Amino acid sequence: MPLALYNTLSKQKEPFEPLDPNYVRMYVCGPTVYDFAHIGNARPVVVFDVLFRLLKNLYKRVVYVRNITDVDDKINTAAKENKENIRQLTDRTTEAYHDDMNALNALPPTREPRATEHIPQMIHMIEELIKKDFAYPETGHVLFETGKYKNYGALARRSLDEMIAGARIEVALYKRNPGDFVLWKPSHEDEPGWDSPWGRGRPGWHIECSAMSAAYLGEEFDIHGGGIDLVFPHHENEVAQSCAAHGTERMAKYWLHNGHLMVDGSKMSKSLGNFLTVRDLLSEHQGETIRYALLASHYRQPLDFTKDQLMQAKQSLDKFYRALGDAGNFSVDLPHVEPDSSVMEALLDDMNTPLALTHLQNLVTDYNKSKDPAVAAKLKKSAYFLGILEQNPKNWFMQSVKKETLSAEAVEGLIQRRNQARKDRDFKAADALRLELDEAGVLLEDSLEGTKWRWK
Ligand SMILES: [Zn+2]
Missing domain, CATH: 1.10.10 (Arc Repressor Mutant, subunit A)
Known part of the structure; x- marks a missing residue:
């Protein structure tokens, strides 16, 4: 069965056909590093990690780029509050992010470019946009003129007026039209800044992803992913900048978005007391339990993250590990074991992880009846694509006892x-x-x- 993915651009499920049949290129918007990652940040990481595992199994060469946004006003504010140097803050939070995502069994992406290391590429792209009359400088700022790009709104499928009304767009004197967005802005002396043809300043958020994806994946690539909240304005603006600068019709062939994440039925917020960092969750649960709970819902569905789900995830994993522990050591043959076809079919069908998990549970039932180690080996081999059952069963139960006691x-x-x-x-x-x-x-x-x- 070939891989099929739901494309936000066409609003339907499509067979996946990469631009180059031997080389798949994927870009996913990464974190802005100013604080610990919350569970909402972890969802796209886990979802696109499943896709990365599937793609690597299907294609010879897969390059997965996930950026680090290390220049942003939120970072400046946090650094001031913490009385911390900006580079110290972004290094510290990037390291914490790596540790946390690693605990969730997310493989590192092929490349992880930092925005601050790609400022010349961003400046170059902005110069191209000005030259081609899609952008204009104004009092230290450079703005993208959305009205000049004819396909603006094609991804979000909304008209410019609707988008402006729906998003809290800043109206400012330096903008010709309210829908125009910032490519470059001036920096005060105490803010990070780089010399540019428009004075000392820093890039807007959207241009970072356009410049970094082009640097590592080229002007057109296969998959662009992120959370559903990024469709507008972030991804719409990325498409406009990239296509206008490169003179291309599209930036990515497939656009994939994971649904919203809520906690206990509400949007996560510090004031509601339902703000969950991955770090806090890891103090009480194993990374695999959190990962399982994230994959128990289909990635495009909204996910309401609750304690109950974590408990159910833990119970299912206990059952899986009990079967693996009972089957003993079969790892010698593992490279030659074929994954279960029902699990793979579910995953290839637009990453239907809940169905794949049900099939894994069926394998456990089969094993418990037959006690056939080949079934247990199939279970472990198939679970790899979901990024679970990677520990030694003994370790799993030992860690569980530790967290409970x-x-x-x-x-x-x-x-x-x-x-x-x-x-x-x-x-x-x-x-x-x-x-x-x-x-x-x-x-x-x-x-x-x-x-x-x-x-x-
Ligand atoms: Zn992005």
Whole structure:
């Protein structure tokens, strides 16, 4: 069965046919690194990781690019609040992001360009847009003139007027039309900035993705992905910039978007108290449990993330690992085992992960009846494409016990006692507490702001 994907551009499921049959190119918008990733940030990472695994199985060469946005007003604000140097903040949060996504079993993308390392490419692209009369400089800013690009709105399928009315678009004196968007803006002395033909300034967010995708994937590539909230204005603007600058008809052949994520029935917000960082979730759950809960709904559906779902995910994984543990060591033959055809068919049909998980559960039922290690091997081999069952079963159950016996509060308590012991210069006691935490599987990270921790 060939791979079929739902394309936001055509609003239908289409057979996947890459521009070059031997080389697949995919770009997914990455995080703005100013704080810990929340569970909503993790959804596209996990969804496109499943696609990356499938593509790598189908094609000789797959290049997956996911950027890091490390220049943004949110970063400037956070750095000021933390009294932290910007590069320190973005390095620290990028590292935390890598750790968290790694804990969710997401493979690293082929390339992960940082926006600040591609400023010359962005400036060059903006110059092209001005030369071709799609953009205009105005008092230190450069703006894209949306009215000049005839296909504007084709991805979001809305007229320019509707889009302007729907989005909270800033009306500003330097804009010829309210729908025009910023390619370049001036920087104050205390803000990060680069010299450009329009003065010292910094790029707008949209141009970053256009410049970085072109740098690594070319002017046209196969798949562009991200969350549904990025369709407008971010992706619409990316298409306009890229196509106008390169004189192409399309930027990407397939546009894929994952649905919204809510927590306990509401939009996640710090004030509602339902704001979940991946880091916090990892203190109580294994990464695989979180990943399973994210994949238990179809990626295009909105997902309401709840404790119940995490519990169900854990129970299913326990069942899977029990079967694998019971089947013993069959890993020697694993490279030659074929994945289950029903699981693969479900995944190839627009990544139907809930159906694929149901088929995995059927394999467990089969195994429990037959006790045939070949069935268990098939289970493990098929689960790879969902990025689960990658641990040794013993380790899975050991980690589960750890998370259940030592609560996050208990860990915090031990850390506080250790910090007090250090303050009192009772290093013997501090060392003993550190050892106790270490044995419980807690990794401590001491820094100037205090002690942070995570499960090993
Ligand atoms: Zn983007």
